[in-house]
Amino acid sequence: MKNLRKKILPKENMMKSSDILQQICCDIHNENCLLRKSENCKSNEINFRDFKENYIGVYLKWQTSKETYRDKNGNQKTFQKMNKDVIMVNLLEMGDLLQNSVNENAAHVGRVIHQHEALKYQKENLQFNVAVIHMDLISLHTVVTYLHDKNFQLDMPYTIQSFCTLSDCLDHGVHAIWAHLKPILKTLSGS
Ligand SMILES: [Zn+2]
Numbered sequence: 457m458k459n460l461r462k463k464i465l466p467k468e469n470m471m472k473s474s475d476i477l478q479q480i481c482c483d484i485h486n487e488n489c490l491l492r493k494s495e496n497c498k499s500n501e502i503n504f505r506d507f508k509e510n511y512i513g514v515y516l517k518w519q520t521s522k523e524t525y526r527d528k529n530g531n532q533k534t535f536q537k538m539n540k541d542v543i544m545v546n547l548l549e550m551g552d553l554l555q556n557s558v559n560e561n562a563a564h565v566g567r568v569i570h571q572h573e574a575l576k577y578q579k580e581n582l583q584f585n586v587a588v589i590h591m592d593l594i595s596l597h598t599v600v601t602y603l604h605d606k607n608f609q610l611d612m613p614y615t616i617q618s619f620c621t622l623s624d625c626l627d628h629g630v631h632a633i634w635a636h637l638k639p640i641l642k643t644l645s646g647s
Contacts, residue, residue, distance in 0.1 A: 476502060476558050477565065487573075490566030492559060502555055509548040517543050578602075582614050587644050589637075593628070598636050601644060619643075 474484065480500040481489035488494045523537045545553070578588050579602045588602040598621045602614045621636040 473558070473561055477562055479503060480558065481562065484565075485569065487566045487569050490562045490569065492562060502551070502558060504551055507547050507551075509546060511547045512544050513547050513550040514542055514544050515550065515553075516540050579614055588614075589640070589644075591633075591637075593633065599640055601640070603644070 477484045477490070479502060480497060482494065482497045483489050486494065489497055492498045518538060518540055520536045521539055522534050524532055524534050527533050575588070575590065582588065582602060582604040584604045584606070586604065590600045590602070591598065592600075597618045599619050601617050601619065603617070605613055605615045619640045621639065623632075623636065625632060625635075
């Protein structure tokens with residue numbers, strides 16, 4: 457990034473990805489702009505400074521490679537290895553790569569905003585017989601549930617409950633997630 461900034465990025469202090477988003481979107485909180493669908497800004501590109509297109513730039517990229525090893529019985533096995541490789545490209549290509557990854561990042565931010573808005577709408581418009589179940593398997597809590605609050609107050613029309621499930625099984629497949637959800641769904645349907 458240091459290399460990029462010195463060579464091709466505009467002179468303004470542009471280091472964070474949000475600075476670049478600000479340059480290509482008219483509103484970085486607007487889903488349409490971020491998904492690059494807005495007529496106003498969808499053709500905006502990063503304002504690169506003048507640079508020598510054939511100059512070589514360097515960046516680091518995570519990518520996988522297939523490696524082999526021999527197991528204890530002498531059989532050859534393959535496995536995928538993650539590497540942080542040094543990639544050399546000319547600056548023109550580097551600019552295109554950056555523009556593409558900025559577009560992907562903008563779309564990602566747009567989807568996060570969309571999901572946040574959709575979840576907020578669902579929570580605030582809960583029917584008495586509907587539950588919103590928010591799963592985030594990264595933390596210890598399997599899910600957080602939002603239920604319609606009978607005695608609801610204006611600022612929070614739902615009740616929140618966290619559930620934590622434990623298992624000896626370390627499987628993270630879809631079937632395992634459903635196995636964790638089963639007792640939670642059972643508890644919810646009883647309440
Ligand atoms: Zn826009």
